[in-house]
Amino acid sequence: MLFSAIPGLDEIKEKLITAVKTNHLAHALLLYGPEGSANLKVALALATYLMCKNRGAQDACGTCDSCQKMAKLIHPDLNITFPVPGRSKEDDKDEEGRGGDILASWRRFVLDTGYGNLQDWVAHNGFTKQLNISKNAARNIIQTVSLKSFEGGYKIIFIWAPELMHVTAANALLKVLEEPPSQTLFLLVAHQPDQLLNTILSRTQKVLVRSFTDDEIRKHLLQDGFCGSEAAMQIAPLADGSMREAYRLVDQVADENTAKFRDWMRICYNLDINAIVSQVEVFAGQDKETQKLLFLTGLNTLRESLLNKSQLDHLMRTAPSDRKFIEDFGKNVLTEEKIVALYRLLNDSHYHLERNANIKILFADASFNAARILRKKS
Numbered sequence: 001m002l003f004s005a006i007p008g009l010d011e012i013k014e015k016l017i018t019a020v021k022t023n024h025l026a027h028a029l030l031l032y033g034p035e036g037s038a039n040l041k042v043a044l045a046l047a048t049y050l051m052c053k054n055r056g057a058q059d060a061c062g063t064c065d066s067c068q069k070m071a072k073l074i075h076p077d078l079n080i081t082f083p084v085p086g087r088s089k090e091d092d093k094d095e096e097g098r099g100g101d102i103l104a105s106w107r108r109f110v111l112d113t114g115y116g117n118l119q120d121w122v123a124h125n126g127f128t129k130q131l132n133i134s135k136n137a138a139r140n141i142i143q144t145v146s147l148k149s150f151e152g153g154y155k156i157i158f159i160w161a162p163e164l165m166h167v168t169a170a171n172a173l174l175k176v177l178e179e180p181p182s183q184t185l186f187l188l189v190a191h192q193p194d195q196l197l198n199t200i201l202s203r204t205q206k207v208l209v210r211s212f213t214d215d216e217i218r219k220h221l222l223q224d225g226f227c228g229s230e231a232a233m234q235i236a237p238l239a240d241g242s243m244r245e246a247y248r249l250v251d252q253v254a255d256e257n258t259a260k261f262r263d264w265m266r267i268c269y270n271l272d273i274n275a276i277v278s279q280v281e282v283f284a285g286q287d288k289e290t291q292k293l294l295f296l297t298g299l300n301t302l303r304e305s306l307l308n309k310s311q312l313d314h315l316m317r318t319a320p321s322d323r324k325f326i327e328d329f330g331k332n333v334l335t336e337e338k339i340v341a342l343y344r345l346l347n348d349s350h351y352h353l354e355r356n357a358n359i360k361i362l363f364a365d366a367s368f369n370a371a372r373i374l375r376k377k378s
């Protein structure tokens with residue numbers, strides 16, 4: 001994770017980078033912020049910056065072997081602790097195996113958006129028991145602290161959601177938190193620091209990672225291609241500073257577009273002339289961004305259909321609610337040849353739309369051509 005991958009928050013990045021450069025970084029930091037803030041991402045960017053072997057003035061290099069390992073969260077000197085379901089005595093027997101699986105799951109969870117909260121973590125794994133950071137986990141940390149770093153540089157003890165640390169675990173940690181060996185940094189990432197023990201709180205330097213501004217959210221959604229400018233303008237204030245919420249709203253908009261594309265394909269396939277004619281009117285009445293979005297959504301749907309047909313479902317990005325349409329559409333209607341033909345059609349339509357073709361003719365043509373492709377006997 002690089003600082004540059006985090007939208008906005010310039011003053012927070014600056015403060016941390018300066019602390020590293022001037023050797024003023026505390027040995028235990030608590031990065032806290034409201035839900036949907038970038039506290040986890042900022043902590044990981046800071047860790048990457050510290051570990052980087054070719055540090056720049058504003059960011060880690062992103063290419064050295066340290067940065068590459070940090071990008072996958074597999075750096076051996078990054079010791080990660082997070083809440084897991086409480087275990088019974090029997091479960092402890094295969095702790096090793098489970099530990100590995102669950103760490104891989106955490107990495108996927110974090111690398112997905114990095115804005116997930118504890119409920120998302122529970123949902124990601126389908127946990128049913130209460131989560132905590134156990135005394136065992138604390139013992140592990142203490143052991144790690146006592147060892148030399150693998151690569152001779154910093155050793156980072158990374159604790160996500162320390163709010164769920166068991167009291168005995170917290171007490172066990174206090175001593176090392178107070179006097180960690182040199183070149184060891186504790187990074188705690190929390191949403192609700194008031195739920196931490198005072199003894200832990202008082203031993204960390206607190207860094208607030210504030211909510212995003214509307215402008216930071218809007219720019220990010222637009223520049224990184226999450227949605228068009230109109231949607232970004234609407235979503236930014238609704239997200240209320242939370243990137244997690246902004247992504248959820250983007251998904252919602254995407255779902256609506258997939259539904260629109262689905263309905264359009266249905267009337268084409270059924271060659272429902274009346275419906276096509278009234279659809280042409282609706283389409284022509286929309287603004288250009290919305291018009292483009294229908295074609296772009298179509299292109300994405302076809303790409304997903306092809307992945308689904310090629311049994312590459314793990315590469316699909318569509319919301320589960322749209323999967324059924326894509327699967328059925330792929331199974332019952334589309335051959336690979338038809339997917340290619342439709343893809344070309346939508347791509348051409350998008351191209352001509354950009355160049356101000358007559359909207360009604362363009363959309364009517366696209367509809368009848370789509371009908372021809374979809375209905376062709378194979």
Ligand SMILES: [Zn+2]
Nearest residue numbers: 052061064067
């Ligand atoms: Zn680097």
